[in-house]
Amino acid sequence: MIQRAVVLSTGDEITTGKVVDSNSNYLADKLNEIGVDLVAVLTVGDVPERLEWAWRAAMQMGDVVISTGGIGPTADDLTTETIARITGKPLWRHEPSVDHMRRLFSAMGRAMPENNIKQALFPESAEVIPNPLGTAPGFRMAVLQANHTAHLVVMPGVPREMKPMFENEVIPWIRLNRGSDKIFATRIFQTFGISESALDEAVAGLIRPEEARVGFRASFPQISLKVQVEDVPGSAESRLEELSERVRGRIGNFIYGEGDCTMEEVVGQLMTEKGLTLAVSESCTGGLIGHRLTNVPGSSRYFKGDFVTYSNDLKHDVLGVSETTLKEHGAVSEQCVLEMAAGARERTAVDVAIATSGVAGPDGGTPQHPVGTVCLALVANGVSVSRRYQMRGTRDWIKLLTSQVALDWLRRYALGLPLGESVLFRR
Amino acid sequence: MIQRAVVLSTGDEITTGKVVDSNSNYLADKLNEIGVDLVAVLTVGDVPERLEWAWRAAMQMGDVVISTGGIGPTADDLTTETIARITGKPLWRHEPSVDHMRRLFSAMGRAMPENNIKQALFPESAEVIPNPLGTAPGFRMAVLQANHTAHLVVMPGVPREMKPMFENEVIPWIRLNRGSDKIFATRIFQTFGISESALDEAVAGLIRPEEARVGFRASFPQISLKVQVEDVPGSAESRLEELSERVRGRIGNFIYGEGDCTMEEVVGQLMTEKGLTLAVSESCTGGLIGHRLTNVPGSSRYFKGDFVTYSNDLKHDVLGVSETTLKEHGAVSEQCVLEMAAGARERTAVDVAIATSGVAGPDGGTPQHPVGTVCLALVANGVSVSRRYQMRGTRDWIKLLTSQVALDWLRRYALGLPLGESVLFRR
Numbered sequence: 001m002i003q004r005a006v007v008l009s010t011g012d013e014i015t016t017g018k019v020v021d022s023n024s025n026y027l028a029d030k031l032n033e034i035g036v037d038l039v040a041v042l043t044v045g046d047v048p049e050r051l052e053w054a055w056r057a058a059m060q061m062g063d064v065v066i067s068t069g070g071i072g073p074t075a076d077d078l079t080t081e082t083i084a085r086i087t088g089k090p091l092w093r094h095e096p097s098v099d100h101m102r103r104l105f106s107a108m109g110r111a112m113p114e115n116n117i118k119q120a121l122f123p124e125s126a127e128v129i130p131n132p133l134g135t136a137p138g139f140r141m142a143v144l145q146a147n148h149t150a151h152l153v154v155m156p157g158v159p160r161e162m163k164p165m166f167e168n169e170v171i172p173w174i175r176l177n178r179g180s181d182k183i184f185a186t187r188i189f190q191t192f193g194i195s196e197s198a199l200d201e202a203v204a205g206l207i208r209p210e211e212a213r214v215g216f217r218a219s220f221p222q223i224s225l226k227v228q229v230e231d232v233p234g235s236a237e238s239r240l241e242e243l244s245e246r247v248r249g250r251i252g253n254f255i256y257g258e259g260d261c262t263m264e265e266v267v268g269q270l271m272t273e274k275g276l277t278l279a280v281s282e283s284c285t286g287g288l289i290g291h292r293l294t295n296v297p298g299s300s301r302y303f304k305g306d307f308v309t310y311s312n313d314l315k316h317d318v319l320g321v322s323e324t325t326l327k328e329h330g331a332v333s334e335q336c337v338l339e340m341a342a343g344a345r346e347r348t349a350v351d352v353a354i355a356t357s358g359v360a361g362p363d364g365g366t367p368q369h370p371v372g373t374v375c376l377a378l379v380a381n382g383v384s385v386s387r388r389y390q391m392r393g394t395r396d397w398i399k400l401l402t403s404q405v406a407l408d409w410l411r412r413y414a415l416g417l418p419l420g421e422s423v424l425f426r427r
Numbered sequence: 428m429i430q431r432a433v434v435l436s437t438g439d440e441i442t443t444g445k446v447v448d449s450n451s452n453y454l455a456d457k458l459n460e461i462g463v464d465l466v467a468v469l470t471v472g473d474v475p476e477r478l479e480w481a482w483r484a485a486m487q488m489g490d491v492v493i494s495t496g497g498i499g500p501t502a503d504d505l506t507t508e509t510i511a512r513i514t515g516k517p518l519w520r521h522e523p524s525v526d527h528m529r530r531l532f533s534a535m536g537r538a539m540p541e542n543n544i545k546q547a548l549f550p551e552s553a554e555v556i557p558n559p560l561g562t563a564p565g566f567r568m569a570v571l572q573a574n575h576t577a578h579l580v581v582m583p584g585v586p587r588e589m590k591p592m593f594e595n596e597v598i599p600w601i602r603l604n605r606g607s608d609k610i611f612a613t614r615i616f617q618t619f620g621i622s623e624s625a626l627d628e629a630v631a632g633l634i635r636p637e638e639a640r641v642g643f644r645a646s647f648p649q650i651s652l653k654v655q656v657e658d659v660p661g662s663a664e665s666r667l668e669e670l671s672e673r674v675r676g677r678i679g680n681f682i683y684g685e686g687d688c689t690m691e692e693v694v695g696q697l698m699t700e701k702g703l704t705l706a707v708s709e710s711c712t713g714g715l716i717g718h719r720l721t722n723v724p725g726s727s728r729y730f731k732g733d734f735v736t737y738s739n740d741l742k743h744d745v746l747g748v749s750e751t752t753l754k755e756h757g758a759v760s761e762q763c764v765l766e767m768a769a770g771a772r773e774r775t776a777v778d779v780a781i782a783t784s785g786v787a788g789p790d791g792g793t794p795q796h797p798v799g800t801v802c803l804a805l806v807a808n809g810v811s812v813s814r815r816y817q818m819r820g821t822r823d824w825i826k827l828l829t830s831q832v833a834l835d836w837l838r839r840y841a842l843g844l845p846l847g848e849s850v851l852f853r854r
Contacts, residue, residue: 015465017456018644020449024470029444038442039477043451043468050466057484217445280714280735286721287707287714290735294713297789297822299737305745306735308707308717314732314775318745348741362724395724 001179002151005031006062007041008054010070010079011157015045023068023159030166032215034175034184035230036064046076055086059143059150064174066166069157071136073115079154080121080139087143089123094137097128101135129153129169134161138169151177185236187244189225190261192408194254196223206246211239220397221404222256222263256411263407264292270414271302276351278410280306281319281344283331284358284374288403304348309340319343332357332369334386337377345379352380352413354406358391360398374402378409378419385409385419428606429578432458433489434468435481437497437506438584442472450495450586457593459642461602461611462657463491473503482513486570486577491601493593496584498563500542506581507548507566514570516550521564524555528562556580556596561588565596578604612663614671616652617688619835621681623650633673638666647824648831649683649690683838690834691719697841698729703778705837707733708746708771710758711785711801715830731775736767746770759784759796761813764804772806779807779840781833785818787825801829805836805846812836812846 007027013019024041031038039061044050051070058065070079084091097120105112119136122128129138138155153170155162175183191199196218203214203225215226227247229240248255257266271278280289280303290306293299307318312331315321320343321336329335337355345353358374365371372393377386389405391398409419434454440446451468458465466488471477478497485492497506511518524547532539546563549555556565565582580597582589602610618626623645630641630652642653654674656667675682684693698705707716707730717733720726734745739758742748747770748763756762764782772780785801792798799820804813816832818825839846 009468014452015455015468016459016642017452017454018642020447020452022447025441025444025447027444028442032443039471040481041436041442041468041470043470044466053488054467061480215443215445282714282717284721285718286726286730287709287717287733287735290709290714290737291712291718291826294711294735294737294787295823295826299713300791303713304738305741306714306733306737307745308714308721308733308735310717310721310727310733311731311775318732318734318774347745348738360721364727396722399718399722 002036002063002174002177003179004037004039004062005064005066006039006058007031008058008065008067009041009043010046010051010054010067012045012076014043014069023157023162026159026163027066027068027166030171031066033186033226033228034171035178036174046070046078048078048082051078051082052086055082059086059145059152062150063148064151064153066153066155066170068155068162071119071138071154071156073113073118073135077118080118080123083141083152083154084123087123087141089125089141091121092124093117094120094122094128097130097137100130100137104135129155129165131156131161131165133164134158136161138165140170140173181232182230183233183236184228184230185240186226186228187240188259189227189244189247189251189255190222190257190259190263191225191251191254192222192256192263192404194223194251199223199225199251199254202251203247206250207243212243221401225251253417256408262292262295263404263411264296267293267407267410267414268296268299268302270411272298274414276414277302277304277348279304279344279348279350279353280406281340281353281355282306282308283310283315283340283356284360285356285399285402285406286310288399289354289356289406292403292407304350305344307340307344307347315340319347330369332359332373332375334375334377334388337375338379338384338386341377341379342384352378352383352410354378354409356402356406358389358398358402360395360402362395372398374398374405376402376406376409378413380413383413387419429463429490429601429604430606431464431466431489432491432493433466433485434458435485435492435494436468436470437473437478437481437494439472439503441470441496450584450589453586453590454493454495454593457598458493460613460653460655461598462605463601473497473505475505475509478505478509479513482509486513486572486579489577490575491578491580493580493582493597495582495589498546498565498581498583500540500545500562504545507545507550510568510579510581511550514550514568516552516568518548519551520544521547521549521555524557524564527557527564531562556582556592558583558588558592560591561585563588565592567597567600608659609657610660610663611655611657612667613653613655614667615686616654616671616674616678616682617649617684617686617690618652618678618681619649619683619690619831621650621678626650626652626678626681629678630674633677634670639670648828652678680844683835689719689722690831690838691723694720694834694837694841695723695726695729697838699725701841703841704729704731704775706731706771706775706777706780707833708767708780708782709733709735710737710742710767710783711787712783712826712829712833713737715826716781716783716833719830719834731777732771734767734771734774742767746774757796759786759800759802761802761804761815764802765806765811765813768804768806769811779805779810779837781805781836783829783833785816785825785829787822787829789822799825801825801832803829803833803836805840807840810840814846 126141340355361371553568767782788798799818
């Protein structure tokens, strides 16, 4: 029965601070999602006695020990031989893995270096886990402890090889061996425009603890809400669907997507679906909105261009903002962003244009326009909306938050929702 | 003598994957910098027996145990009482810390909740480390083990409180207690345009292992090179300066800065120093160059604007790229980016303008212009340079790398260095 896990993260590059151990966070999140209790994460460098200590401690504490790294071809990759030494199992050579490696190298037009053979050696009784994306296969084996069986799961450290291996080969196996006929059904709601505490309150009154586990994850500027139901197959999914409907009914206006998706992907999908084209004009965000929109493959279908008019001269010369507006209202004004958006829309003949102007700081604030003052506008056929916000935070946060509000306006416009309903800026 | 460290990272938010444990990476890097061997990082949730296990294991292995988190005011903050229980030391109340907390709360116009008093309780014999930025002070205490003394260092988990505490209070204390009269003198060179392996080779022949420790850290798209000399004060600094001169002599053209600095900051500083103004026109990078330039406070002094002309129509209408060029050479051509840069410069009356156009992928590649084909141009008074690159990688990497090359061109232009000398794209 697999209920408690220990994650083992090995490598000098982690203990000397060269790389951030993102694998452990990924594994912690996934284990939490399938209801496995992560007892500890143990991180040690490529030093034989430290590896040995960590493996022994991990096997004592965990029903499953999940290890990443240390199975490369070089001399400092010691994971497999450490396990062989501790468990007293001899190493044997797995010919299909050797063949797989030779094929990978020959596809790159190179001969396989002999030290790669090491990656096809496994402790006796281990079950090889294939690695379609790299040379190092993983493996799994059971080791008897005083009071329980410890299942060892060894995976490569490269995230793009480790993650699919974990999701496709390890998670299903853990689910099967959790000692429960129940499964976890999970849904993630991506929200924007509502604070974590407001979200917490809204959901607390909606879902009882015995109905589902509810979790939040704030990744500025968005907050995701995770609803997880543990039940027998069939019931779990249907209860999740029923709870999801409740969530949508309560906070639907703040949910921009379900599952793993970014705001710019949602905007891109909506623009494509509705056949809309768009243009941007930016001042304080400096190009960030265009950058985010063009992170989405295929964005050229709807995104035509972005005028980053940082100077007032360009706002006038390129977008046609009137000198009167700049003189009487200033560049950080609803009037100015309205003219910027209208100018951008006219120059590009698109359906919808948005504009930003503000004081990102840390300098440039005035009593009338303190740091964090941001104006937004959206102009489309028959639509002309502007709003002034007061944000807080560092320069990069203000830029990022402004870009998120602008993208959310595009989403809301495409869906026919009221714009600027965000409660983030209310006092 | 403090030579081996163990880092203890505690909190359910880490073991459930809600937050990435960035503190451990920060501490690993800093410990490495001052020559302390990090034996292990132990991460456990807020569970008494797991905390107890981790503290006992850490004290056995480390001369110093550095802990972050678990000293907040709530019931699941268990670090201090765990240490008191293990060491058998009673808790006492540190009045100056209570006063400090009361002052912090009254400055916010709020009364201090009574559970905050908990943060002013410390095990007997502990030395309090003040926390000017938050309510939770840290502390330090020595605990005798079978064969050594373990020094415990307890700090808050909030990075903006922990980091200054570590740098101002803990590092100097570790340096004093390393049992050596030697110090570490360190310099970091930020490079671009040369691969990690080429950098490794260049430096391997230049600095002997007994002269200094040399380390690399690749943070795409730049690579930093760290040179660290261990010697008595005076000698360490002068030897570091001599080695730095050697490094500059060998790879100077690829070094864009020394110390912590980004390429956009360096460009901003050069533009300011030389009194230059600049404008950008982007296609495949979609606004990223403007975004990066405007991440630097005060960038409005030199950055005037950015024309993200994603569609061919806009390249023609806004920047004046000729229809013949678009028809005969296409948008991804040196001719096109030259006209884009010239158009942007003319429209904005700046000193220097750059332009990008390329195929960022994953779709849109052709045999003639495969994914990763990128053209860059720089136009200034009497200067008109373009180049075609073949990059590899995902859409976001190609965008980021292109923006880095463009910024590097601006840097090189401002310094009068040859443009486009990068060896990254050579086959």
